Amino acid sequence: MGERTVGGPVAAISPVQQMLASGTGALLTSLFVTPLDVVKIRLQAQQAPFHQALGCESAPWVGVSRSSKWKCFLYCNGLMDHIYVCQNGTSCSNWYRKPTHFSGTLDAFVKITRHEGLRSLWSGLPPTLVMAVPATVIYFTCYDQLRDFLWFGLGLQGSHVPLLAGGLARLGAVTVISPLELVRTKMQSRKLTYSELQVCIRSAVAQGGLLSLWRGWGPTVLRDVPFSALYWFNYELVKAQLCEQYGTPKANFSISFTAGAVSGAIAAILTLPFDVVKTRRQIQLGEMESLGVSKKGTISTWHMMKEIWCELGYRGLFAGFMPRVIKVAPACAVMISSYEFGKAFFQKANLDRQRLAV
Numbered sequence: 399m400g401e402r403t404v405g406g407p408v409a410a411i412s413p414v415q416q417m418l419a420s421g422t423g424a425l426l427t428s429l430f431v432t433p434l435d436v437v438k439i440r441l442q443a444q445q446a447p448f449h450q451a452l453g454c455e456s457a458p459w460v461g462v463s464r465s466s467k468w469k470c471f472l473y474c475n476g477l478m479d480h481i482y483v484c485q486n487g488t489s490c491s492n493w494y495r496k497p498t499h500f501s502g503t504l505d506a507f508v509k510i511t512r513h514e515g516l517r518s519l520w521s522g523l524p525p526t527l528v529m530a531v532p533a534t535v536i537y538f539t540c541y542d543q544l545r546d547f548l549w550f551g552l553g554l555q556g557s558h559v560p561l562l563a564g565g566l567a568r569l570g571a572v573t574v575i576s577p578l579e580l581v582r583t584k585m586q587s588r589k590l591t592y593s594e595l596q597v598c599i600r601s602a603v604a605q606g607g608l609l610s611l612w613r614g615w616g617p618t619v620l621r622d623v624p625f626s627a628l629y630w631f632n633y634e635l636v637k638a639q640l641c642e643q644y645g646t647p648k649a650n651f652s653i654s655f656t657a658g659a660v661s662g663a664i665a666a667i668l669t670l671p672f673d674v675v676k677t678r679r680q681i682q683l684g685e686m687e688s689l690g691v692s693k694k695g696t697i698s699t700w701h702m703m704k705e706i707w708c709e710l711g712y713r714g715l716f717a718g719f720m721p722r723v724i725k726v727a728p729a730c731a732v733m734i735s736s737y738e739f740g741k742a743f744f745q746k747a748n749l750d751r752q753r754l755a756v
Contacts, residue, residue: 410748411741411744411745411748413539413543415740415741415744415748416538416539416542416543416741417535417539418740418744419538419736419737419739419740419741419743419744420534420535420537420538420539420737420740421531421534421535422736422737422740423534423538423732423733423734423736423737423740424527424530424531424534424535424733425527425531426732426733426736427534427729427732427733427736428523428527428530428531429520429523430728430729430732431725431728431729431732432519432520432523433507433519433520434725435725436510436518436519436520436521437503437506437507437510437519438721440500440506440510441500441503441506507519529575529578529579532575533571533574533575534571534733536570536571536574536575537567537568537570537571537626538567538737540566540567540570540571541563541564541567541626541630544562544563544566544567545559545560545563545630548562548563557631557634557635558631560630560631560633560634561627561628561630561631562627563630564626564627564628564629564630564631565623565624565626565627567626568622568623568625568626568627569619569623572615572618572619572622572623573612573615576611576612576615576618577611577612599611617672617675617676618676620672620675620676621669621672621673621675621676624665624668624669624672625665625666625669625672626665628661628664628665628668628669629661629662629664629665629730630661631661632657632660632661632664632665633657633658633661633734635661636656636657636660636661637649637653637654637657640653640656640657641653648742649738651735651738651739654734654735654738654739655731655732655734655735656731657734658730658731658732658733658734658735659727659728659730659731660727661730662726662727662729662730662731663723663726663727663730665726665730666722666723666726666727667719667723670719670722671703673722674706675702675703675706
């Protein structure tokens, strides 16, 4: 489908080309954001060393006893959050508990590069890309296809179109990826072979039913679907206003970058309480998978929010405000501008091919 501009649709690009553009954007975003998160994790590890924090901290909403053999922490490559389960003595814990002392973020960048090599800034990237790139390709391609179908197929107008398309696209991506993320956590925590994994999944389905593969789906949807709906609503709005302001019919790289950063920051702020709950739920599920236990009962997202509010007040629901905005805004900017650049490249290539064919 074509992309909508001030003058109407432009040269069409195929879904495959959209997938290539979004896949390239996903790789670039991960390469850009991962060092920031690695430094964040290393600074956190300095405050709570591995040998002092083996196993995640207890909390009333988890309801499961810890083994002293595990350490769970959240890792983000700019596209998705992943639970990283470290077992004491593994290569994962080796880079997590490096003895280097850092006085701040810049100092951490310098010392990690000097003493451990540049590659250490991208620790943990390959396994998360296996999940993040396909999820991003599904998400962005579905958004463009749904948006164009609503605009050009059904003839719908108004700012609610990107809102609806963004929410539905994210819902589809989360639903597809959620069981795969659970499988990845099982493999990482228990070091299972593929045959053992098959037995493990069959056992889980037999005990908890098919829906047990989508544990944690609810909190993820409550955070990611509103985020995506708000993000695309604001992105299309800001992009159109910037195009009008600069008198250009189509967004260039700088316009896409600016619109992506602004809309990403707004969506990150408005959905922060859901992000706090999602983070805690992810760590909880990571622990349970690593320990091989089942949680007794299910605590709803709203109940967990209420507990956080009672324990820490509104500050608890908005914990990590600045780190989230600082991470999400540039990640959104890099992803969307790379994606738009990729689409523009394919549009130009298709136009050139059409001219040559005439």
